[in-house]
Amino acid sequence: MSEEFSRRRFLELAAAISAGTTSSFGQVVAAGDLGIPADKVTVLRSKNPKGGSWPDVVSRALASPMGTPKLRAQNLRGKRVVVMTDDWGRPTPASEFIPVVLEELHAAGAEDANITFITSSGMHVPMTQAEREKKLGKDIVARFRTISHDAGDWNMLAFVGTSDLGTPIWVNRYVAEADFKVALGRIAPHEAYGYEGGYKMIVPGISSFETILRDHSMNFSQFCVPGVHGNPSRREADSIGAKVGINFVVNIVVNRQDEPVKAFAGKVEMVHPQGIQYGDQEVWGAVTPCQSGVTVLTLGPGESLRDELPSEMLRRAATVTTEKGTIICESKAERVFKVQFGDGVADEETLNTKDVATFNAMLPKLSLSEVMRIHEKRDWKLDRRTIQHRVKAIRSRYYLMRNLIPLETRQVLLTPNPSAAFKSAMAKLSADGLHVNVVVGGTVPKVQAA
Numbered sequence: 001m002s003e004e005f006s007r008r009r010f011l012e013l014a015a016a017i018s019a020g021t022t023s024s025f026g027q028v029v030a031a032g033d034l035g036i037p038a039d040k041v042t043v044l045r046s047k048n049p050k051g052g053s054w055p056d057v058v059s060r061a062l063a064s065p066m067g068t069p070k071l072r073a074q075n076l077r078g079k080r081v082v083v084m085t086d087d088w089g090r091p092t093p094a095s096e097f098i099p100v101v102l103e104e105l106h107a108a109g110a111e112d113a114n115i116t117f118i119t120s121s122g123m124h125v126p127m128t129q130a131e132r133e134k135k136l137g138k139d140i141v142a143r144f145r146t147i148s149h150d151a152g153d154w155n156m157l158a159f160v161g162t163s164d165l166g167t168p169i170w171v172n173r174y175v176a177e178a179d180f181k182v183a184l185g186r187i188a189p190h191e192a193y194g195y196e197g198g199y200k201m202i203v204p205g206i207s208s209f210e211t212i213l214r215d216h217s218m219n220f221s222q223f224c225v226p227g228v229h230g231n232p233s234r235r236e237a238d239s240i241g242a243k244v245g246i247n248f249v250v251n252i253v254v255n256r257q258d259e260p261v262k263a264f265a266g267k268v269e270m271v272h273p274q275g276i277q278y279g280d281q282e283v284w285g286a287v288t289p290c291q292s293g294v295t296v297l298t299l300g301p302g303e304s305l306r307d308e309l310p311s312e313m314l315r316r317a318a319t320v321t322t323e324k325g326t327i328i329c330e331s332k333a334e335r336v337f338k339v340q341f342g343d344g345v346a347d348e349e350t351l352n353t354k355d356v357a358t359f360n361a362m363l364p365k366l367s368l369s370e371v372m373r374i375h376e377k378r379d380w381k382l383d384r385r386t387i388q389h390r391v392k393a394i395r396s397r398y399y400l401m402r403n404l405i406p407l408e409t410r411q412v413l414l415t416p417n418p419s420a421a422f423k424s425a426m427a428k429l430s431a432d433g434l435h436v437n438v439v440v441g442g443t444v445p446k447v448q449a450a
Contacts, residue, residue: 009038016043017438020301023330025438028419035426036434044286044320045440048301051259054096058250058263062104066274067267070104071182071248077109079179080116084201084246086185087119087148088131091258094184095137101184101250116174117146120185120205123212123388126150147174151209152384163240167215170208171244183249183268186258187275189226189284189444191312191399192219193234197251198272199241200234209384211240219395220372222402225315227285227444229276241268251275255283256442285444288320292437294425295321296418297329300441305332305416311403313442318406320437320445326411326425330418337412339404343367346374352381359390363397371398 010032018026028034034041051057062071083101085094098117105115117136119127127148133141140146149172150156158173175181187197204212215236218224223231249271252263261283264271279285297317299305309329314337317327329337344365351374353359363371375394380387415421439445 006038007032010034013038013041013043013438016045017298017440021299021441022304023298023418023440025296025298025330025418025422028422029438033423034436035423036436040434041436041438042288042292043438043440044288044443044445045300046256046284046286046443047282048255049261049283051255051257051261054093054252054260055100057252057260058097058100058265061250061252061263061265062100065248065266066264066270068248071101071265072104072107074108074180074248076105076180077111078114079110080114080177081105081110081180081182082116082118082175082178083182083184084118084120084175084206085135085183086201086205087121087124087127088135089121089124090186090196092184092186092252092254094135095140098137098140098184101182105182110180112143115144116178117144118172118174118206119146119148120201121149121151122204122207123151123209123216123392125385147172149206151204151207151212152388157208160244163236163243165236165239167211167236167240169240169243170211171202172206175202175206175244180248181244181246183246185250186252186254186260187272187279188254188258189279191226192216192224192231192395193237194225194227194229194231195234195272195276195279197275198249198268199238199246201246201249202241202244203237207240209388213391215240216391216395217376220375220398220402222405225402226312227280227316227446229273253279253283280444280446284442285446286439287446287448288435288437289448290435291320291322291325291447292435293322293325293429294422294434295325295327295437295439296422297327297439298418298441299330300443303441305330307331307333309414311400314407314412315403316443316445317439318410320439320447321410323409324411326413327407328413328415328418328421328425330416331414332416333414334416335414337407337414339408341368341401341404345370351377354382354386356389360393363393366397368398368401371401 014026014030158176218232
């Protein structure tokens with residue numbers, strides 16, 4: 001590599017790190033003072049494009065569905081149609097694009113009296129009428145039957161069989177009885193299912209408490225993390241979803257500001273993978289050819305220095321760092337990050353207390369084994385809704401612990417001056433075969449598949 005080309009390449013790398021951020025690390029990169037050639041440095045920065053109009057983005061997808069005729073070309077006259085959307089737990093403004101979908105359904109012969117809208121609440125608390133009006137639109141709630149799914153209401157559920165792994169499948173009876181099922185939701189990285197969208201609208205979306213708990217137990221897999229699609233929870237959700245069925249899905253890829261970038265419509269098995277691939281390449285992801293001995297995690301656009309970094313950001317940096325490698329994190333603090341887990345055991349009184357604060361305060365004191373044990377308990381002396389909240393809190397604690405496990409075999413340095421820490425780390429390593437990864441902000445980094 002010529003000196004002139006190398007200099008130009010370092011400036012390009014520095015710009016990719018620094019553009020729109022307050023990160024200081026681009027300065028040392030711009031100076032070419034890394035101690036290794038420019039072609040040994042990969043900057044992983046998501047493109048995070050600007051979003052568009054929800055109706056326009058959805059309309060374009062409806063005009064070119066994948067694997068199935070257009071929605072307006074379906075024969076829906078006299079048929080029971082159910083339209084599923086996400087709930088208050090996602091910021092998707094369904095009310096903005098439901099009119100576009102309704103126009104297609106009416107063109108296909110669907111009648112208002114036969115159309116039911118369901119907000120897929122999964123383990124969340126069902127939505128109030130005011131919340132449904134905000135999500136779906138006041139006119140939709142006034143004109144149509146609208147239901148917020150309740151995973152614990154047996155009057156709302158129907159048994160439809162078992163999965164290949166033996167999970168009993170109870171789903172919302174309006175979905176089970178529908179002749180034509182439509183699902184509307186976004187695609188973005190998800191903490192346990194890899195990505196949102198697809199058959200996740202069925203599991204956990206409109207499934208029962210018991211069905212969801214069985215699938216959520218698989219969340220404890222080390223593969224159930226953002227950016228890994230074929231993980232155990234997702235595979236089971238997809239298997240159950242295919243048995244229940246979705247006839248037509250609209251999945252919208254959103255950026256980090258939850259704005260719509262591009263939508264995909266049609267058959268789930270074609271739409272969801274395409275949406276994920278697009279998001280990985282054009283929105284939230286970036287790829288490196290290999291893990292690095294030294295990885296630098298810098299500030300992204302709009303981010304500022306903080307004392308503690310989210311454990312998920314640290315886990316992402318670890319995925320592109322070799323075992324015993326060094327991760328340097330741009331942070332307000334100046335310290336070595338040490339992983340510490342509790343070693344306690346839960347007592348029955350605290351487990352079954354109605355006091356949320358007491359229960360939550362106990363979780364950080366527990367060992368990894370104990371956290372998993374209490375998630376699998378089936379003899380809680382509490383009402384079903386409280387149990388739902390408890391197991392969600394337990395899983396959240398586990399996610400944090402799981403994120404930190406890879407850091408036990410890597411050195412993690414928090415510093416407001418990553419340039420100095422980088423030079424110190426590089427001085428201890430041989431340049432032969434060395435690679436450096438720089439992960440910018442909220443990017444989902446991946447190592448290129450062989």
